[in-house]
Amino acid sequence: MAADPLIYCLENLTDYDQFERLCDDMMALDGYRNIEPIGGSKDKGRDAIHVDSSTGTVAIFAYSVREDWRKKLGQDSEKIRKHGHPCNRLVFLSTAVFTPSERDEAVQFIQDTYGWPLELYGLERLSSMLRSSHRELVSQHPQIFTPLFFPFAGGLSLSPSPDHLVVDHVEADAGLAHWLSRRLTLAGFHVWCRGLAPMAGSSVNDAVRGLLTQRAFRYIPILSPEALSDPEFTARRNMALAVGGSRGSQFLIPAIAKPFDSARLDQETRSITAASFHVSWALGLKSIEEALSSTACPRKSEGARDLAIRSYFPGEIIINEPEDLASNLFKVTHVPEVIRRFHSSTPITDEDGPLAGQWSFRKVSPTHFLSFHYPPAELTVDHGITQKGGSIWRATPEMDGIRIDNLLIELIKKSLYAESRRRGLNYCTDRRLVYFPPRLLRNDNLSFQRLDGSHTHFSVVGERSHGWGDRASKYRYHIAPVFAASGDPSKGFEIIVRIRAHITDLSGKQFPRRGGLIRRKKLCKSWWNEEWLNRVMGVMQFLADGKDGIEIGSTTDDILRVERTPRVWSAPIRINEDALKDAKAIAEEEFITGNDIEENEDDDAYADA
Incomplete structure (x- = not known):
């Protein structure tokens, strides 16, 4: 076993993905700041x-x-050229150990064969860098440099790397x-x-002591009357003052949770400007962030929140200009005053059939129906349908045992x-939906007018490809x-229109x-608000x-009238659509492409159905 724990961990690592991340971090610190990781099983010689x-x-x-690092070097070089x-x-x-002559031979071979300068990092060079210029990386890769050889405290490695903020408190100030953390x-x-x-299973005092000396960039004690009454908390604060004195820097950033008599603080802590949270948590946070930035x-490089927001919302999103917002709501401007009652001599069993489907009615019994409208003539003849009176719906709370408000919405x-x-x-009887068939419209295109008066069209029927290659x-x-x-x-009625x-x-x-679901998701992945609105209006x-x-x-x-233009509201601000273009591209790139294997498996299931 190697006496040096760094060398031992590098020689015996089994997680190649973590080794790639370690190498990327080391190269970024070694002058290649804009290194772009690739890696994976199909990297074509490039990690x-x-x-x-x-x-x-x-x-x-x-x-x-x-x-066999030499063989791997040759294989990767050939892939790069290929x-x-x-x-x-x-x-x-490489985690291998090579002699000076092996190093010189490899450098000369790559130069002569491919014309590239070769820079080699072997086990000794890597471990030397991790002991000196890159020592902070040891604590950032605990999957390689394990707690067995590199002590931990409070979940953090104690390998020297002063990059953390240590927030300390008593139970009363936990919230x-x-x-703040x-x-x-x-x-x-x-x-x-x-x-x-x-x-x-560990001591708070021991953990904080280890972190203060090895990992803390600043110590943030939460001060309150309860905290000042806790002798162990006071001892940890005094320890932080000592660490700051040894570093020759301002190490403490006190955070005041509740007012207290400042005379209870030691003179050194009193001289430090504290962040006051007892007035406003937001102002206290701002004070700490300003102190850290200075x-x-x-x-x-970016916080988790900022990274997520900027990834999907680059640029200035909100613009202080008014904007009209269209909905998928269409106002019903007239409802027939009378709901008619109809009886048939023979039952209508297929309510969704070609003829019955063209008549809007509520079926009370197989031969008893309620509707605004008269049934189609052919349906009337086939089933002997006759009208048996009706009701003015404003004058009655229910009709034939059905509440009027529910009946109106249904009809x-x-x-x-x-x-x-x-x-x-x-x-479609299975999905119980209506859809545009092929050749109903010329070229299967539906032309319509946008809200701004311009004209355009979209396809109501189309073909797409699914899968890849022979499949x-x-x-x-x-x-x-x-x-x-x-x-x-x-209050009146509205129609809500959605598109499937x-x-x-x-x-x-x-x-x-x-x-169908997989194909539907792929088809609609690039349909945004404008595309959905176009189809609704069309x-x-x-x-x-x-x-x-x-x-x-x-x-x-018996006329039922519905507006053809959706309801529109005016907002005092608008969304900057140009700033969202990158977000749309990101969403399209990340959408469902990883499901290709499942999709082709589904094709097999369909073929056997």
């Missing part, structure tokens, strides 16, 4: 690359934990301490908090579906509107639910058939 922005010089990095990667310098990091973590700082750290406290919604069937949309197959999508009604007799995609194969056969204008609104009914006294 990382670096491009010098000033000269355009490309350095390729290859890492190895194999004993795939034509630009390369001006090859950097090879503020935990909040999480906020500083979100701001990108490395934070250790006594109340959040794993302390089971001392160049180590932190991530309004069904009227939109019946009109869709009359206009030529097909009905790629085409499928067909159909725009399928979904209607709902809301409101009441006193009905997925079939090219023969019209429906996919199983899982297969469907309603199609049903309006060139009129100012949708009119459903055959006589003047």
Whole structure:
């Protein structure tokens, strides 16, 4: 066994992914600040690359934990040349030990064969760097440099690396301490908090003592009357003052949780400007962040919160300008006054059939129906349907045992579906939705007018490919509107329109639910608010058939009218759409592409169905 724990851990590591991360961090500290990790099983000889922005010089990095490092070096070099990667310098990091002659032979071989300068890092060179210039990396890679050889305290390695903020407190101030720690973590700082750290089986005083000397950049004690009455907390604060004195720097940033008599503090702590949280937590946090920024406290390049927000919302998102916001709500401007009662001589068993589907009715019994409208003539003849009176719905709370408000919502919604069937949309009995069939519209395109008066169109039926290679197959999508009604007799009614995609194969056969869902997600991944609104407005204008609104009914006294334009509200501010373009690209890149294997497995299930 090697006497040096660094060498032993490098010689016996088994986690290659962690070794790659360690190498990337070491190279970033060794002058390659813009190193870009690649790695993985299909890296084509490259574990990382670096491009010098000033000269355009490309350095390729290859890492190895194999004993036959020389063979691995040759294999990676050949892969780089085979795939034509630009390369001006090859950097090879290995946990192997090689002699000076082996090093010189490898450098000469790479230069003669490929024309690249070779820079070699072997076991001794790596361990030397980790002992000196890069020693802070030991504590950042505990998966390699394990607690067996490198002591831990409170969940942190005690290898020297003063990059953490140590937040200390008594139980009475735990709420503020935990909040402050999480906020500083979100701001990108490395934070250790006594109340959040794993302390089971260990001494708080010993852990804080070790962290103060090895890992703490600043010590943040939460001060309150309860804290000043705790002798152990006071002892830890005095220890921090001693550490600060040995470093010759201002080590403490006191945080005042509650007012207390300052005479209870030692003179040295009293002389330090404290952050006051007893007036405002927000102001106290601001004071601490300003103090940390002025001392160049180590932190991530971006905090977790900032990184997430900036990844999806680059640039200035909110602009102080008014904007009109369109909805998917369409006002019902007229409801027929009478709900008619109909009876049939023979039962209507297929309520969704080609004829019954074109009539909006509430089925009270197999031969008893309620509706705003008269049934189609052919349906009337086939089933001997006759009208048996009706009711003015404003004059009665219920009709034939059904509450009027519920009956109105049902009939309004069904009227939109019946009109869709009359206009030529097909009905899927399994999914219970209506959808545009092929060739209903010219070139399967639906033309409509936007809110700004411009005209455009979209496809109501289209084909897409799914899968890859020999297993790629085409499928067909159909725009399928979904209607709902809301409101009441006193406030009026509205239609809510949503859009779905009905997925079939090219023969019209429906996919199983899982297969259809995967294809539907891939199809709609790039549909954002504008695309959904376009389809909603297009469907309603199609049903309006060139009129100012949708009119459903055959006589003047049974007309149901719905506006063809959605409700629009004006907001005092607007979203900067240009700033969201990068966010859309990110979302599209991250969307479902990782499910390719599952998708092709689903194809097999469909083929056997």
